Amino acid sequence: MDVQINIWGVLGAVLASMVIGSLWYSNALFGKQWRKLDHIDEKKAKADMPMAMIGMVITSLLMAYVLAHVSYISYKFFVTNTFQSSAIMTGFWMWLGFVLPVLVSGSLFNQRRKKATLIHAGNWLITLLAMGIVIGSVGL
Numbered sequence: 001m002d003v004q005i006n007i008w009g010v011l012g013a014v015l016a017s018m019v020i021g022s023l024w025y026s027n028a029l030f031g032k033q034w035r036k037l038d039h040i041d042e043k044k045a046k047a048d049m050p051m052a053m054i055g056m057v058i059t060s061l062l063m064a065y066v067l068a069h070v071s072y073i074s075y076k077f078f079v080t081n082t083f084q085s086s087a088i089m090t091g092f093w094m095w096l097g098f099v100l101p102v103l104v105s106g107s108l109f110n111q112r113r114k115k116a117t118l119i120h121a122g123n124w125l126i127t128l129l130a131m132g133i134v135i136g137s138v139g140l
Helices: 007-024 031-037 042-077 083-109 114-138
Strands: none
Touching: 007 042, 007 114, 031 114, 042 083, 042 114, 083 114
């Protein structure tokens, strides 16, 4: 099976991921709480920002590509779905089956506060759903 991936959908999903992360971890939403709960040093974080942003773009690109790939397979398998609904549902199931368990187990072993785990879990849920919306909207 040849998997069709629209590069514009992938790039749009990366952009959505970056926008959501920037907003989610801003002082207007959860930034202050997140920095306090995870003991983030603001000065060090600002100094490390360029490298962190490069890393985020690369990992978002990988995530968006895999989401587009698996969404296409889901779309072909569940022939009654639209590509957009397949992409959104794939984003949700990938969050539920992969991101959430890794995040929760890591938080348990690292003794992260539940509130911090919820902040991160919420970010990844919204991010993956938005990526699915973008990938599905752009189409094949």
